[in-house]
Amino acid sequence: MNDTSFAIHPGKSRKIENSDYQEAGDVLAIEECRNGLKARTETGELRIVFYANEIVRITMNFFGEADAGTSPAVIGGLQEVKLEHYESGDQAEVKTSCLTVKLTKSPLRITVADAEGRVLAGENQKGMGYKHSKEVICFKNMEESDQFYGFGEKTGFLNKRGEKLVMWNSDVYAPHNPETDPLYQSIPFFLTLREGQAHGIFFDNTFRAEFDMRGDEFYSFSADGGQLDYYLMAGPSPKDVIRQYTSLTGRMPLPAKWAIGYHQSRYSYESQQEVMELAAAFKEKGIPLDSIHLDIHYMDEYRVFTFDRDKFPDPEKMISDLKEMGIHIVPIVDPGVKEDPEYMVYKQGIQEDLFCKYLEGNVYYGDVWPGNSVFPDFTSKKVRDWWGSLHSYYTELGIEGIWNDMNEPAVFNESKTMDLKVMHDNDGNPRTHKELHNLYGLLMGKSTYEGMKRNLKGKRPFLLTRAGYSGVQRYAAVWTGDNRSFWEHLQMSLPMVMNLGVSGIPFSGPDVGGFAHDSNGELLARWTQAGAFTPFFRNHSVLGSARQEPWAFGEKYEAIIRKYIELRYTWMPHLYSLFAEAHKEGTPVMRPLFLEFPEDEHTWNLSDQFMIGDNVIIAPIMQPGTFHRAVYLPEGMWTDYWTGSTYEGKKHHLIKAPLETLPIFIKKGTMAAHGEAGAAGPLTLHLYYEEGSECSYTLYEDDGETFAYEEGEYREICFKVKCEEGTVYLNSAIAGTYEPVWSTVQLAVHSRENVRLKIGSSTLLPEKIEEGRHYFILS
Numbered sequence: 001m002n003d004t005s006f007a008i009h010p011g012k013s014r015k016i017e018n019s020d021y022q023e024a025g026d027v028l029a030i031e032e033c034r035n036g037l038k039a040r041t042e043t044g045e046l047r048i049v050f051y052a053n054e055i056v057r058i059t060m061n062f063f064g065e066a067d068a069g070t071s072p073a074v075i076g077g078l079q080e081v082k083l084e085h086y087e088s089g090d091q092a093e094v095k096t097s098c099l100t101v102k103l104t105k106s107p108l109r110i111t112v113a114d115a116e117g118r119v120l121a122g123e124n125q126k127g128m129g130y131k132h133s134k135e136v137i138c139f140k141n142m143e144e145s146d147q148f149y150g151f152g153e154k155t156g157f158l159n160k161r162g163e164k165l166v167m168w169n170s171d172v173y174a175p176h177n178p179e180t181d182p183l184y185q186s187i188p189f190f191l192t193l194r195e196g197q198a199h200g201i202f203f204d205n206t207f208r209a210e211f212d213m214r215g216d217e218f219y220s221f222s223a224d225g226g227q228l229d230y231y232l233m234a235g236p237s238p239k240d241v242i243r244q245y246t247s248l249t250g251r252m253p254l255p256a257k258w259a260i261g262y263h264q265s266r267y268s269y270e271s272q273q274e275v276m277e278l279a280a281a282f283k284e285k286g287i288p289l290d291s292i293h294l295d296i297h298y299m300d301e302y303r304v305f306t307f308d309r310d311k312f313p314d315p316e317k318m319i320s321d322l323k324e325m326g327i328h329i330v331p332i333v334d335p336g337v338k339e340d341p342e343y344m345v346y347k348q349g350i351q352e353d354l355f356c357k358y359l360e361g362n363v364y365y366g367d368v369w370p371g372n373s374v375f376p377d378f379t380s381k382k383v384r385d386w387w388g389s390l391h392s393y394y395t396e397l398g399i400e401g402i403w404n405d406m407n408e409p410a411v412f413n414e415s416k417t418m419d420l421k422v423m424h425d426n427d428g429n430p431r432t433h434k435e436l437h438n439l440y441g442l443l444m445g446k447s448t449y450e451g452m453k454r455n456l457k458g459k460r461p462f463l464l465t466r467a468g469y470s471g472v473q474r475y476a477a478v479w480t481g482d483n484r485s486f487w488e489h490l491q492m493s494l495p496m497v498m499n500l501g502v503s504g505i506p507f508s509g510p511d512v513g514g515f516a517h518d519s520n521g522e523l524l525a526r527w528t529q530a531g532a533f534t535p536f537f538r539n540h541s542v543l544g545s546a547r548q549e550p551w552a553f554g555e556k557y558e559a560i561i562r563k564y565i566e567l568r569y570t571w572m573p574h575l576y577s578l579f580a581e582a583h584k585e586g587t588p589v590m591r592p593l594f595l596e597f598p599e600d601e602h603t604w605n606l607s608d609q610f611m612i613g614d615n616v617i618i619a620p621i622m623q624p625g626t627f628h629r630a631v632y633l634p635e636g637m638w639t640d641y642w643t644g645s646t647y648e649g650k651k652h653h654l655i656k657a658p659l660e661t662l663p664i665f666i667k668k669g670t671m672a673a674h675g676e677a678g679a680a681g682p683l684t685l686h687l688y689y690e691e692g693s694e695c696s697y698t699l700y701e702d703d704g705e706t707f708a709y710e711e712g713e714y715r716e717i718c719f720k721v722k723c724e725e726g727t728v729y730l731n732s733a734i735a736g737t738y739e740p741v742w743s744t745v746q747l748a749v750h751s752r753e754n755v756r757l758k759i760g761s762s763t764l765l766p767e768k769i770e771e772g773r774h775y776f777i778l779s
């Protein structure tokens with residue numbers, strides 16, 4: 001970051017790449033194995049195994065037998081598939097109803113095609129091989145129309161064609177620039193969009209890995225060690241790919257409702273009094289608030305599982321008083337445990353051998369907030385169980401949410417992390433930190449989430465994490481780390497969160513207002529507008545920066561910020577239904593437009609707009625002094641949420657957006673459910689009438705805090721609507737036993753005069769007409 005021109009000194013240029021590249025060698029023999037084939041090659045073994053008809057795993061070990069084990073990312077097992085297998089001369093083929101894998105034996109090349117024979121991943125001149133006797137690499141043909149998405153948490157624009165992306169969990173406080181890579185998460189998965197159809201590749205290798213999408217003819221993925229082990233998912237729609245990827249790596253549990261509300265944070269609210277005053281200010285100003293985060297100052301000299309009793313004399317009372325006000329406390333818990341023989345966590349961990357150590361047996365020490373510290377070895381189940389149980393300290397105080405930070409793990413040294421020579425226990429199968437580094441955050445998340453879940457006895461825990469690997473969605477929401485109060489960082493947060501969603505992580509968001517540097521009223525207002533629709537919604541800022549609470553910049557901005565925090569709650573029934581969809585299918589809540597309109601090339605690199613579900617477009621203002629913007633509306637007719645004006649799709653429109661306006665568009669002929677903040681008020685189904693249209697809308701509701709939904713205590717209503725000649729025909733199918741607490745359920749029909757409602761044989765006339773909307777009471 002403070003590089004001088006010396007960084008590009010000619011003497012520093014790298015050796016010619018690929019000079020040491022060795023190919024896999026020829027196939028010598030092929031035999032069948034469960035769900036696939038095994039092929040012996042000159043030096044190693046190749047396995048081709050179908051996990052499902054649409055998912056094939058390809059594993060090449062260049063130096064020995066292919067290992068059928070997986071990283072902890074994978075929880076999906078093998079499904080029954082019907083295989084066909086042919087072999088003749090230099091060719092072999094194995095296929096299911098959806099995928100065909102063709103092998104050429106000499107030299108070994110693999111081509112994967114779909115049921116129509118469309119090649120998804122082909123290998124021409126280059127196949128796969130290794131470098132320097134350990135780095136593994138695989139090349140695939142790149143087609144002219146290929147667009148690439150996913151890769152987890154990356155800066156830059158939505159489409160990653162032309163980029164090189166590295167997977168190595170890193171603590172990056174330096175500004176997140178377009179070329180700053182890697183950041184905190186490693187999600188070695190991407191989705192290729194080719195002429196409206198999609199397929200995916202998940203490269204399950206936990207070593208430092210690289211995806212090089214810069215060429216025209218080839219792309220490659222490589223890692224510093226291990227096997228070449230990847231899964232190819234057939235799609236064919238982008239949503240199918242995400243569903244297939246999350247069938248392997250898991251989906252998010254249903255969030256506690258409070259966790260998808262508004263969170264207020266600061267590094268740090270430093271005392272009990274300050275926290276109570278903050279909560280009182282929210283109440284007094286009538287700004288809804290679900291949670292306050294406690295950053296590192298709440299602890300006794302940064303010892304995790306403690307409170308500083310001078311500054312927080314009665315945390316239990318603070319937490320229960322806040323709960324009465326409907327506010328949850330989320331304390332930060334970092335992995336670094338302070339070296340202090342009088343501190344229970346350190347003492348127990350040392351005595352029971354629970355911290356990361358070298359092969360030789362000496363414990364690894366590194367410097368983090370508490371000074372010299374040790375790090376739990378989360379690769380061991382014993383350690384995960386111990387750490388998880390320690391969280392009874394928090395749950396007994398009434399805490400239901402935890403914030404995991406610094407879990408790359410971050411260490412204040414030159415390499416920014418733990419010594420790569422540290423040998424993790426890995427449940428009796430020791431591996432170096434070099435190999436397991438990228439798993440540290442995921443496994444800390446597993447330990448924390450599972451421990452909290454045990455301790456909370458039926459209540460849903462909330463976990464927020466900075467670091468992770470594929471599968472992290474099973475345990476935690478992700479915030480995108482130390483951004484800055486720059487307009488550019490607001491801009492960059494959209495494609496970053498959209499690509500996280502494509503990567504199986506539907507619950508994420510940036511620090512609203514920006515973490516480092518000083519925010520200002522206009523930036524905070526515009527960021528809160530966008531934040532009201534990002535899946536995770538938290539305002540957070542660094543020590544010493546300008547205060548960033550909703551009222552920090554005066555009444556003019558406070559009013560706008562309040563309006564958009566309230567809007568979050570108005571949209572809650574719609575958002576919660578989308579979280580339920582993410583839980584069931586993996587489909588993200590916040591979506592890039594190409595997910596819904598994959599054939600429309602205007603969506604392929606559209607980074608400054610997003611969708612909420614399949615029918616709502618959000619187009620935030622992300623520049624200062626800007627009160628208009630171009631909005632692209634895809635196929636269909638679209639209604640302006642605020643004015644009710646109709647816009648034609650497949651066109652760009654110049655939209656007016658004064659400071660108090662976030663441009664929102666709803667597709668005509670679709671629905672969205674609204675509620676009211678906190679109260680058991682009316683549930684309103686808004687229908688944007690379009691003559692001749694038919695649509696369905698699934699509304700999901702449950703108690704929002706327990707796991708009773710797993711026993712069927714939820715309410716899922718699938719509404720089916722037809723609009724014809726001024727009549728709305730409504731059908732609904734109900735599943736689940738939960739009784740929602742809405743006072744009434746009403747239908748509001750927009751954009752049509754003189755509307756009647758028909759449910760079965762009965763015809764209803766509107767109860768009232770307000771602002772051109774016809775309201776019908778449904779129950």
Ligand code: GLC
Nearest residue numbers: 267295296332405466481482
């Ligand atoms: C890291 C986190 C940040 C937090 C700070 C102090 O920089 O990313 O969110 O406030 O540490 O704990």
